[in-house]
Amino acid sequence: MPDLLQELLPEDLLPATRRALLHRLATGQAEGRTPSLVGAVVRAGRPVWTGARSMIEGHAPTPDVQYRIGSITKTFTAVMVLRLRDEGLLDLADPLEQHLPGTAAGRASIRELLSHAAGLSSETPGPWWERTPGSLRPELTDLLEEQPFRHPAGERFHYSNPGYALLGALVERLRGEPWGEVLRTEVLEPLGMTRTTLLPHAPHAGGFAVHPWADVMLPEPLTDTGAMAPAGQLWSTADDLCRWAAFLAHGHEKVLAPATVAEMRRPAAAPEGDWTASYGLGLQLLRRDGRLLVGHSGSMPGFGAGLWISEQDDVAAVTLTNTTAGPPCTAIAADLIATVAEREPRFPDPWRPLPEVDPELLALTGAWYWGPTALTLRLLPARELELVAVGGSARASRFVPEPDGAWTGLDGYYAGEPLRVVRYDDGTVSHLDIGSFVLTREPYAPADPTPGGVDPQGWQAY
Template sequence: MTTDETVEDLGLLPTTRRALRHRIARAQNESRVPSLVAGVARDGEVIWEGALSALDGVETDGRTQYRVGSISKTFTAVLVMRLRDEGLLELTDPLEKHLPGTGAGQATIADLLSHTAGLAAEAPGEWWERSPGTLRPELSDVLGEEPHRHPVGRIHHYSNPGYTLLGALVEEMRGEPWEKVLRTEVLEPLGLTRTSYGPQAPYARGWAVHPWADALLPEPAHDLGRMAPAGQLWSTTRDLLRFAAFLLDGDEEVLSAASVREMRTPAAPSLPGTPESAYGLGLQVLSGAGATLTGHMGSLPGYLAALLSHEGERLTAVVLANTTSGLLVGTLAAELLGIVAEAEPAMPRLWRPMREVDPAVLELAGAWYWGVTPYGLHCGADGGVELRPLKGTGRASRFEAVGDGTWRGLDGYFRGEILRPVRDADGAVTHLDLGAFVYTREPYAPDSVVPGGVDARGWHGQVESG
């Protein structure tokens, strides 16, 4: 069965819909996938769905569950960030402070979230993805006698046991199983009714495809037990598109926009040899072709999954397939985003004026100079400000109001730094202080506070050599 007309108002041009369907059809054919379902949303609204099934009598659509593997890690990361936002822990805390006795306690919470804890990639013993979780009932069975492969905090080394520890941390601090905490604190508030610990009909069975013949072999689908926070979940394209929208904008009932933005921010480079990729706090960050995509990929025997978002275009894409290998699912999701972004780029948002003008903020607008380099400071309707060079390249950043007359950097070189207007005894702004950088209204004015001072003779023309 094939479907790509399951959304009442698709909101895309026929040529775009055909291009999307053609792309998944080519992927299904070339990679020999038993079934594949994909979806694209813009601003949280599904604008296209496509489904392909090569199995007689088996139908699939946006409500069909597939196993999503390591996308489960992003859900676990959300739970950890909630603990941080509630003040129950700091990301800089060593794990030992909250979950003692693991043998990996010197790693910080942030190290575990960003895969920089130096832990082994996999659990010891037999192939954990194809064996029952009952073989690893304790954390010691997941970590083994020598859990580390690298020094803590040095490099990015993807670790499934690391996210098992984070799941155990959630259980320790909430006093409830990871599954129950996830359902109560994330799935139910976000309305993810088709995301679950185990499969719920209708769901797609997992298959392996013979490498040299068009033949299928069923894959096992074991309960991962202790390893569940690293890869257990089942979900659908519609649920994951809703989750992806949350990862862009946040939801005050679950996690703020600032905290999900923090998750999307690179915290560590990815594996050596992949300079275009990085890892945030439970999210992969992929850069290339002029766009930055965030999300996560997942795989378990019989299943491949990808969730990616293009923040600038307000687009999200999800691809789910029931095959063990062969399909470059992340590449496919990125290409679906690219098709829509190129054919039907997002309409610019309607410009609106400020509701109220704060004279103290308006006073800062205009040209400022770092040394002799001109910058422009723009005050936005959202209460934030933006500082950018007026020509050439330079250190551009956006800032959000802190509430005490200062602004905190959101991106670029000055992310996290404080922009502070400095006033004289009469209350007039003399200069801007930004992380030890001084911005003045005039370039090197004689009476300015530029570090190192300014020659009192001021500007002049040609001078004799010597």
């Protein structure tokens, strides 16, 4: 049987990189014992490589062949909910009951549902929804048991498929249209994702189970999950998922602003310590080999998928396979990212001077002191400020400007905290105030407004 590896895009990576990517797919398909495996890489927002491996002699699936993507569907549902939030139709702190009354999960907040922190059961009451038709669960009340909470809301992460079905029903209630139609008109069409659908459209792969102890296969049922669709129904292609990965990395003015997409990529509740896995608003977060990956895995009977993004490298990878239990799609996607990022590291953007500068902001730059701790304030594009420690591990942050003349912390300890420039009556700068922390131009100068005052004898030798 000939080697059936195929390259499906023009040369855009170095030959050695492309061969390494193809080799990873080949080993993934062989070791994972899957009928087919498709991989794709996106760099700087555009696809640069796609490859495939198939068991069928003389044929490998193209980037236009549909596969079922399972829980990657949840990322689409989250985007639709956040569109509602950005339009002012709901607040993430709202309880579900406020907008979708009559469910047993009404006290859970929308944010908790998005981040799997509502404490809801992982699955619906039987029979197992992934292999049975949605007609068995015609009503929303059929998605949950009478007492569906497994944990107190907000206490811990507990993955919930019914929770995302309820979010899809919330979209339907507020839009007045079926979830799938809202998805098509508000998300898929603006992004040009014409091959992402609720039900399969040819050409599409068939789903199979592979026997654990023999090289034989069994077809899996291709079910329409009905009301559970927002949790895992979608079919898509490598081409379309490359577009989706670019969107999740950079946003799109017609779908969701870059700032909101960035909000999705952050842990919904910042984990403590040296964490390896977390969850944002509809997106999984993983730390792997020193790299932070954001995206989602997906599986349904007969299929597996992975879509992962490394922001620091501006590289994303997609994997699609058509077996129930086979290649580790997340691990393979992570390896594709690492292959490109390490063999062809990202070039930094060229340094450029600011296009314009406000003299008053420029005058704020330079050394500042929080008591005896030295920091520097730098001016960034778009009137942003960056507070940086001079050695040591002092608190640092970036700040974005607000219409009232203050700034708000973007990250670090001061995330969400206000930074204000306090001036004397004559307009000159007295100090900076960051959520009651006073930063002055000298360390504990007698005339500075230091909380608690300064010893009148000043600095002394002992």
